[in-house]
Amino acid sequence: MAVALRAANLRELGSRITVPSYDRTGITTGIVHFGVGGFHRAHQAMYVDQLLAAGGAREWGICGVGVLPADRRMRDALTAQDGLYTLSVLAPDGGWTTRVIGSIIEYLYAPDDPEAVLAKLADPATRIVSLTVTEGGYHFSPTTGAFDADDPGLRADLAPNAVPATIFGLITEGLARRRARGIAPFTVMSCDNIEGNGHVARATFSAFARLRDPDLGDWVAREVRFPNSMVDRITPVTPDSATREVARRHGVDDRWPVVTEPFTQWVLEDSFTLGRPDYDAVGVQLVDDVAPYELMKLRLLNASHQALAYFGYLMGYRLVDDAARDPSLRRFLLRYMDIEATPTLRPVPGVDLEQYKHTLLERFANPAIGDTVARLCAESSDRIPKWVLPVIRQRLADDGEIACAAAIVASWARYAEGVDEQGEPIEIVDRLRDQLTPLARGQREDRTAFLSARSVFGDLIDEPRFVRAYVAALDALYDKGARATVAELAG
Secondary structure (H helix, E strand, C coil): CCEECCHHHHHHHCCCCECCCCCCCCCCEEEEEECCCHHHHHCHHHHHHHHHHCCCCCCCEEEEEECCHHHHHHHHHHHHCCCCEEEEEECCCCCEEEEEECCEEEEEECCCCHHHHHHHHHCCCCCEEEECCCHHHHCECCCCCCECCCCHHHHHHCCCCCCCCCHHHHHHHHHHHHHHHCCCCCEEEECCCCCCHHHHHHHHHHHHHHHHCHHHHHHHHHHCCCCCEEEECCCCCCCHHHHHHHHHHHCEECCCCEEECCCCEEEEECCCCCCCCCHHHHCCEEECCCHHHHHHHHHHHHHHHHHHHHHHHHCCCCEHHHHHCCHHHHHHHHHHHHHHHHHHCCCCCCCCHHHHHHHHHHHHCCCCCCCEHHHHHCCHHHHHHHHCHHHHHHHHHCCCCCHHHHHHHHHHHHHCCCECCCCCECCCCCCCHHHHHHHHHHHHCCCCCHHHCHHHHCCHHHCHHHHHHHHHHHHHHHHHCHHHHHHHHHC
16 A cells, blocks of 8 residues: 655655655745646755755755645645655666655645745745746747736736735745845746747746835845856656656655656756855756856757647647657657757757757657657747747848748648648647637738737748748648658658
């Protein structure tokens, strides 16, 4: 019978599974993390757990914070398990390596008690506030880069005497309290897939703070450190089977386990206000300039995921590894990476780009992960403008080839109609669905209808060379279907 995962049972579980070798009592919170999901638990929390296992970092325990209704489930799971969870690394040959992670020592759900979150942020012991809040969580225009404060939640947080409810409201109030009390500001560490994520975080948080108080906004921009980072580990939504498998293999009842791939990478700008954990001791690359690594990951891995996603779905694939083993799709991804994306990159110290690209294809094809194509297709209006459109714009400026990148956008446009090639409905998960789906459905009469969403595409509709390549790909999708279109593009 499976034993419930919680602190009181660790001694008993130690005979079945690897559990924390360190005493969790006495660990204090040094990091407050917003957006505790599978990726954070497979990545940043895992690194801190390794430091704790090596006998250090006891002042760098993690306090997770949730702000969205969907975060209630994480609150319930982690609270019941004293912050513990299992992390299973799934090898391509089917091997499982599972351990219990103990670095999250508390979890706060802001709607339950916003004051508790604010007190934690204002506590001098809190020295880093980290974020995995998705590409759309920073409220900036992908075309202009300007901060967008029109979100109702942000407007409510800017009202006089408001009790903050958003990430921006909570973090800004925490910084304001520290400033008023003469406490040095914590570092804000973005771990989201955005080019220049630290620069974006600085611009958006200081813009929000200026709307509340111009002097506070200037202080945030001047005094708070916002290091750039590149994070990488494919971590799918936890399948229901994972809970059963952890119980079967190890006799552990985990309410929300995490499964991930063997590969992990973290490149981090070494810029912190009040110190940091000894990250480099567990393999984190501390550098002065993250940009080369960041561009490599966003334009090769993330953009290639988008290249695979919509074409793959329209071709009938529902699992990423199945799509990644399709010969035409593999050739298409390599052609995009080699001819269009790679010329936009800067030299990446210590990285063999050819090896990196082929490693990506193998990672995508790992059958043990069970990642879904639908996950890659979600929130496209946040992802395509940040990962694919910059490649198109740079290649247009350089007079370079754009056929594959334009086709990625066209495949999204076809997918966004919400009906597949067999006439079956597609569930579109995107915050701009109500705006974009009617445009996509109008493109059968007007091929550029989708591109008219300037909030997403900016002025690309005015670029004749891009429009020709895009329309050619869309025509092929309608006339020949996704499989034949990919085969032609792959060469």
